Amino acid sequence: MNAGPLASPSPGLRPRARPAPSGTRHRSNPYHRKIDRPSACPGNRFRGFNRFRRGRIEINFLPYPVRYEHATSLPALQQNHRQSQDRGDRLSSDEHVQERYPQTGEMPGMWHPAHRYRPEGGEMRIDELSSTAFAKAMEADPIVFLPLGACEAHGPHLPLGTDTFQPEETVTQVAKRVGGLVAPTINYGQHSSTLNMPGTISLTFDTLRSLVKDILESLHRNKVHKVVVLTGHFGSVHRIAIKLACEHATQHLGMKVMMLSDYQLALHLEKEICQGLEDGHGGLLETSRIMDIRPDLVAKERSHGEFVDSGYLIVSDPERCFPKGFSGDAGLASEEKGRRINTYIVDTLTELVRANFEG
Template sequence: MIVETMTMVEFEEGLKRTRTVFVPFGSVEEHGCHLPLSTDTIQAYEVGKKAALQISLFVAPPIHYGSCRSTSCHPGTISITTATLKCLMKDIVRSLYAQGMRNFIILTGHAGGSHRMALQDAGEELLPEIPDIRIAVVTEYELASREGKGIIETEGDAHAGEIETSRILHTHPHLVQGRGEREFPSFPTGILVRNKRKYWPNGVWGDPAKATAEKGKRLEELVVKKIVELAAALEQFQE
């Protein structure tokens, strides 16, 4: 059930089938010279929509903005603070709860460390505030990389590389402009830097040349499977 296309009558009827909602978080962030700025959002939203074809599941409209520190100097990246991100998540969950939802799958397509931690912190703060909700916070990339062993050839592939290029080739091939070049960042260990692009010029972490649409299809199917399993586990979870 795709919330943004539903009427209020359809939404109300849907609550008779499930109280579980999938909330996709993404980013507006550079993904090399070959992938769209909305790559993270596209991946997260597509997984939710595919999962909703298999089970009763509300899929909320995606949140397009995230906290993007490592790519903040690259053209096109629009970042928000972790404080704003936390407030967004908590407000959205509270509103969905008021509308009848009880089980929340927060999936982020953006895997930045501060971004992920902000979402997890928000979830932890909501648990004591609303005692009868269940929340899962998961990262799309981590599911794809973990489940995709045997599919992905590039060791350490992480951003705009083999995984993400394959995913967009599968779902939105018209948005892929070439393949990009293999690159791994060389940030100084432990030192915070202002000009992050100096150490990561092309914004790729991996090898997009090895990407294929078939790999993307297989990866997406694996991630969707994990979301379907997670929804069932969350609905049955008891503490």
């Protein structure tokens, strides 16, 4: 889906000098080339300056293309950069997005640098507003979205931030539609079955409940009355901790709070997408969604993982229920399926939010 614009860059951008080396994980993310692509200029000691032709360097890891001409040393580069900025050579983030993605005019995924820094995005993310701008935004009594992510093993084919990217993308899209604000993401959750797997970083139940409770109280002090808490991680203990914090906010602070997991909405499409196949953690649904949101982070080689029921035993090695670290047929995942699921989730959550807060 993103291959079109990249395959035929507009005249302003040079075509790729050569295909990305095999095994690269960031092929479709132009800003991550510096990780995988060695410098095209032998002897160039500055990482990221990956093209050097005819006295011209293009730096691609910034959220906008920067081109220097006839620069051969770092001070010369810095001087050129200042001059380039003075001349207004730098493309704005918006122009860059348009150039790279002319078909949609949108950068896929929320966490892309161009998303984070483009001007209109700043209106929506609380952490990009000034205190004054935030106070002004609060005059409209907006709905505030609080995404909860996780750093959790999701099998060998998905990034640890899988449960972060999904709710972030969802709340970004829904907030745009309903004119809401997005609070900074909580990037950690409580984990049980994947606790001993490499890369899983877990909070305890009490910490998570206190964290969400404190943030909701603080939002309340900031005159926020309507909150949507969306968690990407679907663990039962994790959700109970969040729910208790939300109940405190509704019962003691008089706030109106919705709390759910986007995975709950994804499950509405399980029958259609999975066609009767068993699916679960890091499986077909989640893999497809990440392929739509962050295709650069999904491994090309994907297999089938089983879930092994422990029969109600409380065990010290709960990871035994995921011998491969995930469950479901990730090999059947596709960007198209992910787009279908993500669109459904955004549409459904928008309707729910409107019914709850605007109806």
